[in-house]
Amino acid sequence: MIVGVDEAGRGPLAGPVVAAAVLLCPEGIPGLDDSKKLSAKRRAELDIEIKARCRWGVGEASVAEIDGINILQATLLAMTRAVDALGFEPVEVLVDGNRLPRWRYTARAIVGGDALHPCISAASIVAKQHRDRYMVTAAREFPHFGWDTNMGYGTARHLAALRQHGPTPLHRTSFAPVAQMQLV
Template identity: 70%
Template sequence: MIVGVDEAGRGPLAGPVVAAAVILGEEDIEGLDDSKKLSANRRAELERRIKRSCRWAIGIAEVGEIDRINILQATMLAMTRAVEALAVEPVQVLVDGNRLPAWRYPAQAVIGGDALHPCISAASIIAKEHRDRLMRSYDAMHPGYGWASNKGYGSAGHLEALRRLGPTPLHRRSFAPVAQLELL
């Protein structure tokens, strides 16, 4: 019952932060790696295999929570929600990064863990794919910001749209580029 945990969406100006928790199944899944190193097609293929053969769960911290408690605490909250959604008592939790949520499980932070531990790689893929789908759906609700392609990150096009159109309810008002516009 070793659980791998990773997140997607700490840096964007818009959208939630998403964490995933994964317990690998018995099937060996070839090609697991840090989700950022994989093509979109390969990630989607691996996501299907992970969901079919592993135990997994998602935890989300919404924009309002990010603005209220800060992105680091919101990330820890999303990770906690993901692990708790597994509804099992982990023997150990391996988390990508250098910080851990305050939880009762034995846990270890692993810098670069998404490239070192397959269970963290699987969590990285699940979290990124889930968040990317959310941002594509939000793009349809709030056209003009390019979220289907930039996923809410501060690309030149997104920043220009933010200046032209103003922030949406999905923009993180505690992040400087959005907060600065609010002051104008």
């Protein structure tokens, strides 16, 4: 009953921050690794396999929550929601990073944990896939920003579109590049 937790989307200028919690199946899943080290195709395949064979939950913190309580607190909130979405009380939670939410169960923060613990690797994959799907869908509504390829990060294309079109409701107004555009 050891659950891995990781997040996706702390750094982008737009979209929610997403966390996932995964309890691996007893036989494990071969090929798990930090989601950033996997190809998009392999991540998608593993996401399907994890969801079919493991217990998992996803939690989000909205743009309004990010702007209201800051990205760190919003990330911890998304992690709490992800563990709550599992529907059971874990014996222990392993979290990628150096910070933990205030939980009633045993938890450890592990820097680089997504490359060390398969349950965190699985959570990394599920969180990234969930957030990427969200941003690809959002790109249909706001095509100028290139979110289907940059996932909301501050690429040259995204920043140029931000200057030309201004922020959308999905932009994080507490992040400097977006806040600066609102002052213009």
